[in-house]
Amino acid sequence: MNSEENPKGEEPESVTPPAEEQPGKQIGEQPEEQTGEQPGEQTGRQRLVAVLWPPRVTRAQLIVALLLFVLGLGLAIQVRSNSDNSALRGARQEDLVRILDELDNRTQRLEDEKQRLEDQRTELESSSDQAEEARKQTLQKEQQLGILAGTVAAQGPGITLTIQDPSGTVESDMLLDAIQELRAAGAEAIQVNDTRVVADTYFTGTGGDIEVDGKRITAPYTFKVIGKPQDLEPALNIPGGVVQTLEKEQATATVARSEKIVVDALRPAKRPDYARSSSQ
Numbered sequence: 001m002n003s004e005e006n007p008k009g010e011e012p013e014s015v016t017p018p019a020e021e022q023p024g025k026q027i028g029e030q031p032e033e034q035t036g037e038q039p040g041e042q043t044g045r046q047r048l049v050a051v052l053w054p055p056r057v058t059r060a061q062l063i064v065a066l067l068l069f070v071l072g073l074g075l076a077i078q079v080r081s082n083s084d085n086s087a088l089r090g091a092r093q094e095d096l097v098r099i100l101d102e103l104d105n106r107t108q109r110l111e112d113e114k115q116r117l118e119d120q121r122t123e124l125e126s127s128s129d130q131a132e133e134a135r136k137q138t139l140q141k142e143q144q145l146g147i148l149a150g151t152v153a154a155q156g157p158g159i160t161l162t163i164q165d166p167s168g169t170v171e172s173d174m175l176l177d178a179i180q181e182l183r184a185a186g187a188e189a190i191q192v193n194d195t196r197v198v199a200d201t202y203f204t205g206t207g208g209d210i211e212v213d214g215k216r217i218t219a220p221y222t223f224k225v226i227g228k229p230q231d232l233e234p235a236l237n238i239p240g241g242v243v244q245t246l247e248k249e250q251a252t253a254t255v256a257r258s259e260k261i262v263v264d265a266l267r268p269a270k271r272p273d274y275a276r277s278s279s280q
Contacts, residue, residue, distance in 0.1 A: 147188065170246065
């Protein structure tokens with residue numbers, strides 16, 4: 001039997017009660033994840049920034065920084081100075097040895113010349129007859145200048161350099177290099193074959209056809225040199241020097257010391273065209 005409230009016999013619809021709403025939340029909203037941070041708590045990055053900025057510099061740190069800056073600047077200047085003044089850094093060992101020997105020899109010759117001049121001054125000051133002493137020293141100076149100019153013969157200790165050139169490979173510049181080495185080692189008088197070597201001597205020509213001051217010379221080339229043998233011979237035999245250079249060209253060079261070398265080839269006295277004594 002149907003109830004009066006439902007005359008058609010239909011079952012009443014069930015009504016689903018609404019879900020309880022949480023305070024401050026909307027329906028269907030996911031719950032917030034818990035980060036574990038409490039309100040007002042700083043992160044690690046924020047704490048790092050707070051420690052480093054603004055920087056807190058003490059007086060001691062400023063002094064240390066200034067000292068380090070000055071030290072670095074000094075080191076940079078020193079390195080640059082060494083780089084600018086190292087022209088010999090790339091030179092060969094034998095070249096450095098030769099340069100050092102030449103410097104030592106020149107220093108010694110300058111010291112000897114200084115001592116000789118001081119002795120002459122002492123003699124002039126202490127001599128009772130200064131005019132006679134001055135005349136004697138003038139003659140000695142004239143002899144010395146004559147030897148250098150090649151107008152007088154000379155003798156004394158020295159060496160003889162003999163260059164054999166069977167293949168004709170010795171060039172004029174090699175002989176000139178030998179002259180320069182000997183002069184740098186203190187040679188006071190030099191004669192090549194029959195030609196006296198002076199300040200304006202020149203070498204020309206090629207292997208087998210070499211001229212000295214316009215006069216042809218042939219092998220063997222013989223150098224008579226007056227000077228200190230202990231300085232002259234090592235100057236020619238240093239590594240990379242005259243002897244080794246000639247040997248590379250299939251030539252042979254022998255050096256012999258002697259207590260008496262005679263240089264008797266003479267040059268005529270030549271009056272300068274323009275130079276005059278400043279004492280006139």
